[in-house]
Amino acid sequence: MGSVKRKSQDDSSDFAPPQKVHKEEDSTQIINEELVGCVHDVSFPENYVPLAPSAQGDNKPPAKEFPFTLDSFQSEAIKCLDNGESVMVSAHTSAGKTVVASYAIAMSLREKQRVVYTSPIKALSNQKYRDFKEEFSDVGLMTGDVTIDPNASCLVMTTEILRSMQYKGSEIMREVAWIIFDEVHYMRDSERGVVWEESIVMAPKNSRFVFLSATVPNAKEFADWVAKVHKQPCHIVYTDYRPTPLQHYVFPAGGNGLYLVVDEKAKFHEDSFQKSLNALVPASDADKKKENGKSQKGLVVGKLGEESDIFKLVKMIIQRQYDPVILFSFSKKECEALAMQMSKMDLNSDDEKDIVDTIFTSAIDMLSDDDKKLPQVSNILPILKRGIGVHHSGLLPILKEVIEILFQEGLIKCLFATETFSIGLNMPAKTVVFTNVRKFDGDKFRWLSSGEYIQMSGRAGRRGIDKRGICILMVDEKMEPAVAKSMLKGSADSLNSAFHLSYNMLLNQLRCEEGDPENLLRNSFFQFQADRAIPDLQKQIKSLEEERDSMVIEEEESLKNYYNLILQYKSLKKDIREIVFSPKYCLPFLLPNRAVCLDCTNDDGEPQSFSIENQDAWGVIMKFSKVKSTSEDDDNRRPEDANYTVDVLTRCMVSKNGVGKKKIKAVPFKERGEPTVVSVPLSQIKSLSSAIMNIPKDLLAVEARENALKKVSELLSRHPDGIPLDPEVDMKIRSSSYKKTVRRLEALENLFEKHKIAKSPLIAEKLKVLHMKEELTAKIKSLKKTVRSSTTLAFKDELKARKRVLRRLGYITSDNVVELKGKVACEISTAEELTLTELMFSGVFKDAKVEELVSLLSCFVWRERLPDAAKPREELDLLFIQLQDTARRVAELQLDCKVQIDVERFVHSFRPDIMEAVYAWAKGSKFYEVMEIARVFEGSLIRAIRRMEEVLQQLIVAAKSIGETQLEAKLEEAVSKIKRDIVFAASLYL
């Protein structure tokens, strides 16, 4: 594909909305047209005069030379960097975005400027630190766990650290010229995404950015936002290009072959896909395991005497030399179970086995002897030796790293991994296998999204080694070709804001003189995206308005007058009808055989007619009945008459609608139709006649019904008005409101007489047009309302509510000045700040022993529910109850202040499940002892304890700020108690 050319005018420029504040006028330029496979685009801020490219270029030698020729997108991005302008690079994982980052670092180092590199994950930061350190040497690392050389010119850190630096006004922020955001598409993460937005908004105004992202379709929108917020041009370099093309195969469950579904030219082979589905041995037939929701069972267990699918597949892959292979599955347990099935396989030669052994033993050498005996450590070596690996977040961090290293060295041929392996460092394989195409998503299984598929399949194909990468989907149930197509060939997920407010954010913003939470909201990507929608809406309004104005009606004024009169007339009529036909008055008159006039127009969405004459359907009452149950078709009956229906014999049109349900509609008397008995709600009756017909009881025969209706028409021919019952005389309605309405109605009728336009020809047509016009006006009005609501600040109400909470809790004063408690909560960013602060001020920490304190804090970092966790011992449980009480109080107060919150859910988000384990750890138990207490994955527990250490550090700062030295000392002690051995073993990358 050649370059995709973008139009140089964005649609935002051709229509300037009236009250818009500041919409940047971004014109887009094509810099280089003959580029292959990459789109270059620039967003300029408003009123920006682009400098001549030669002004800054100066033909400096490049900051860094690469030993290989750069791809077009890389050289294009580097050109932007050389011009000193921000750039967003959106490309596939394997495409080589790191080149751009390392060029930016080289450039900054040359200029003696600082550069910050942020990544979403600590492990990734460690790896990047190692890479950059080798290349540039002047590199430091800051994550929540470790800090190495914080004064280096190039700092690798997590985005959270960057944000806290910005809040604290660290000097680094005054020296940083370039900020590199890796994997910036993490911004759509519902929990942490907001951190990216905050740190991009608060970044120093003079710094430049490098954004590295997976392919996102709306990269331009993102760049526009950056350009607007930072008033600097931001380039976009987008490419779909993969260095190694992919082939997509399907492996049907129970079958034994691969079917090429999408070839490297991205063509979808429908026939082949169908064939693969036909080869599918339905899992439901073979073994009825569907009902327990885990369709994976068949895959895991396999049939007796037979090899499991996964085993067959791996064997096939090895035979065809498609290794190394990564097999993705969506849970840690499954990952391990699958790996266990490979026990018969041996993929490494004896030499390789020795190397694995050496690497492994030297890596775990830093562990204590006890830790070396951990089951996870001792169990994994045998399978690693055979060239099979497992990689998921439940592993000990050190094992995870060993496996990564082994994989990179080619010593693991077959790696079972979870989704986490798909982000970050360049660790490609020849083949990627999806062991399932459905993913459990909190509460249900869903198809993999195309974005997820793209991200994971990005691991397939090693650049320069493989001609093509191979993706294999293991399909175990029928799948629509359309679903498969959209998954395999769909576009990447777009980058949408996941902005939300937090108390910590608010307090930090309020604390500094310049900070203003509203400002942050105004500059957020969320707001930007909302504003974006406005031109669209306004365009709609405009076109509607044009449409409305194009409807020209003669004598519009008087017609409108007339129209309004009709509306009034109708509503008055309705009022009267409602009074007359309230069950109280009319029930005594609903006698069988009474002639009745039905309103047959008020059904459905029929266009209203505007004559005063309504189309009437006459009929005869058969009987009325009370409807007891609120049946399913109740929704189209109005509440006031829900209880009564009347069976009426009348002329009807019988039609069948799509569902096959008979639909009967009364038609005007003079029209043709079958005489049928229908039940109508009270509200459809227009008037009752005083005449009672003499009609035979048996109406089964059509003729009998026809005859009955004939009698009615006879009556009508004698008395065209059908001798209606007089409400006052006959029905004895005496209410004053009735009389008043009737009088007004009479007056109105007089007006009709006088109205000259009523006599003009084509009045009905004209009225119809007018009615359409009125409807358009109403539509425009509602659209304008949505525009108004999106121009006002998003989250404004929530901001107000949250401020109210802070005020009520005494964190800030009524003038939004942060108080003592607020200052404490400011420091806490890795745990629920309000509950923790409240707990601290309630003196709970002061009472508890150090171990208990640590154990209590574990509830803040542990969110997983363990099915069989034992209740913690009494002292701990007591503390936990205190925590729950505090949490409930905080949650209820928030609810009180109109913050949307589910109190119970909030309270139960604090889990006591690992309290005992952490207590034991703080007491000095060995890690294997702790693992016996808590039945969780080793890696998860370690992560929890590491997070706790972060929380403790934050609490220490908080305790210092309120001057409570004893508590401070206690917290220090707690840190020293948990920070030891394997839990805080240094990363291998450092």
Added chain:
Amino acid sequence: MVMRKLQLPLSQTQKVRFERAIERLQSLSSTANSDASVIVTDSIPVNHEDAFLKGHGTSEVDGELLATVCGVVERVDKLVYVRTLRARYKPEVGDIVVGRVIEVSQKGWRVELNFTQDGVLMLSSMTLPDGIQRRRTSVDELNMRNIFVEDDVVCAEVRNLQHDGSLQLQARSQKYGKLEKGQLLKVDPYLVKRSKHHFHYIESLGIDLIIGCNGFIWVGEHVEVRDPMVIDDQKDDEMISSSTKNTGKEQSHIPPETRQSICRIGNAIRVLSNLGFTVTVEVIVETVNLSNSKNIDIHDMLGSEFHVVVAENEAERRRAKRKK
């Protein structure tokens, strides 16, 4: 309300008026906290059964909680601390302070802040005048005197307190930094309340007012904070003209009206400080307006009559506020 003894010669009627105003003020001030005031070594009543946190200004001696400073006992949930009255400035992170440079040291400036120690404004904590994001070099260190020299008045934000109690300052943006063409006033720090904004621009007079949390108040001619981006955009012509502009500006006169405004505001603050009233921008502006409406000359503002008038006015203001 602790009222300072006025060192002013008052006539008999002034004295009566003044005493009446003070009396009214005292009756208005809340008395709820009066019994919570302590002096050093006073024991603070706490419930020892219950856990409590002891904050600043307290110490536990022989199982008894003692006050280590004079002030008012404050309680936030289980936290007990003593808020000092009329002490030196006690900095908190995020405070806006005004100070005077007393020394140019190797990598930073020492700034006098009315704190027990001098604050340190590091070169690296300062936005460079050129607004460029880069590491500070030794050349920058040599050129530090071009930025601030001794006796310059600067404005900064408290960044953090070190373990040894010393104070680190920072200047986050262009609006911090050197203050020129104005007056520095010193009031007792307890008269300044922490608020959302400490930078004020009195538009009608064209005056900048910076109420530092440390009790140093700057009154000076309004300076447009220039957006560094604007400089960037028009670098070329700016480069040439900026040198001439800057020198030209320094020589330029401050118009007499502005000077008068500065003095008037300065005197208003002095009066308020003498009377021991909290100094906020609203009260200052009101006092200035009062002096204008009563046709009081700037130099007469420090006279006894105006003091009495201000005291009366303040009593009236607080009463009105309370009624609301």
